Amino acid sequence: MTRGIALVTGAGRGVGRATAERLARGGYVVVAGVRDVARAHDEYGEAPGVHLVRLDVTCPDDVVSAVGVATDLAGGAAIDVLVNNAGFAMMGAQENGDLQVAREMFETNVWGAAAMVQAVAPGMREARRGTIVAVSSIGARLSNPLVGFYHASKYALSAMSEALSVEMGPFGVRVVMIEPGMIDTDFPRATRLTGNVTDPGSPYAPLFADLRAGFAAWRESPDGSTAESCAEAIWDAIHADSPPIRLVVGNDAAVLHAALRESADDADFQRRQQSFLGLHWAPAPPAARD
Numbered sequence: 001m002t003r004g005i006a007l008v009t010g011a012g013r014g015v016g017r018a019t020a021e022r023l024a025r026g027g028y029v030v031v032a033g034v035r036d037v038a039r040a041h042d043e044y045g046e047a048p049g050v051h052l053v054r055l056d057v058t059c060p061d062d063v064v065s066a067v068g069v070a071t072d073l074a075g076g077a078a079i080d081v082l083v084n085n086a087g088f089a090m091m092g093a094q095e096n097g098d099l100q101v102a103r104e105m106f107e108t109n110v111w112g113a114a115a116m117v118q119a120v121a122p123g124m125r126e127a128r129r130g131t132i133v134a135v136s137s138i139g140a141r142l143s144n145p146l147v148g149f150y151h152a153s154k155y156a157l158s159a160m161s162e163a164l165s166v167e168m169g170p171f172g173v174r175v176v177m178i179e180p181g182m183i184d185t186d187f188p189r190a191t192r193l194t195g196n197v198t199d200p201g202s203p204y205a206p207l208f209a210d211l212r213a214g215f216a217a218w219r220e221s222p223d224g225s226t227a228e229s230c231a232e233a234i235w236d237a238i239h240a241d242s243p244p245i246r247l248v249v250g251n252d253a254a255v256l257h258a259a260l261r262e263s264a265d266d267a268d269f270q271r272r273q274q275s276f277l278g279l280h281w282a283p284a285p286p287a288a289r290d
């Protein structure tokens with residue numbers, strides 16, 4: 001007797017893999033979407049209940065075939081859980097960050113997630129049940145410098161998920177956004193550095209150095225999350241009687257979220273956020289005009 005069929009995107013490593021394994025341990029039959037099936041076979045080893053399928057969420061054929069595998073495992077019925085987790089980040093000053101990379105990032109983080117929803121939503125709506133989890137970020141509520149394009153993709157995912165929860169709620173389909181702070185995964189290594197941020201002569205070099213140090217210190221603090229703790233939060237959200245639409249995950253995210261609520265105004269919040277990250281990046285005085 002299984003709990004149902006779950007489909008997880010970006011399950012090759014990090015949060016996606018931990019979630020696939022957690023759901024399988026909890027009794028789901030899990031379709032784990034990965035981009036490199038051979039590598040995933042090696043890394044997962046014996047993983048009862050996990051079916052590895054090739055799934056690049058930007059590839060429409062992969063989306064159709066992964067959902068097809070999940071639907072077959074459900075005996076032709078609707079799947080029970082979609083975890084839209086696949087994603088990556090880029091860094092770059094908006095002045096010259098690579099817009100082509102930003103478009104590719106949106107293809108994965110936003111349009112890939114939307115394609116997955118479109119592939120499973122009709123079945124869930126007709127079955128009048130199902131849960132769609134969007135792995136968003138506390139960065140869908142605040143925006144750090146040099147990472148604005150990434151935050152924009154998470155804000156977009158949240159906007160879509162919030163609307164989706166209203167569209168599909170009356171059909172018994174639940175939508176939950178998971179909003180972690182820092183998670184100790186390979187995410188930084190996969191982050192694409194664009195524009196001139198790594199150039200020591202860049203006007204943004206001091207900001208980049210501060211930001212990297214701030215992120216590194218944040219990653220080492222015990223307040224962040226692990227892939228496993230995120231997977232546990234996802235499990236809890238799927239099984240809660242009435243989960244919140246947006247679930248802040250991790251002490252760090254809770255601190256930032258509380259600061260957001262307490263802030264009297266946006267400028268005050270920006271000051272708190274810069275101090276959280278240890279940034280020393282003050283606005284220059286206005287240039288004199290003739």
Ligand SMILES: NC(=O)c1ccc[n+]([C@@H]2O[C@H](COP(=O)([O-])OP(=O)(O)OC[C@H]3O[C@@H](n4cnc5c(N)ncnc54)[C@H](OP(=O)(O)O)[C@@H]3O)[C@@H](O)[C@H]2O)c1
Binds near residue numbers: 011012058085138187
């Ligand atoms: N780490 C953090 O601090 C943090 C914080 C908040 C939110 N998040 C979010 O959490 C999610 C998981 O990130 P993570 O921390 O686990 O990072 P990660 O270890 O880098 O894992 C990201 C996964 O996404 C997959 N992926 C990337 N592009 C894809 C595409 N086009 N199609 C399918 N899969 C794709 C990667 O596949 P490959 O293995 O093939 O490269 C990888 O398995 C992301 O959505 C991220 O934005 C992360």
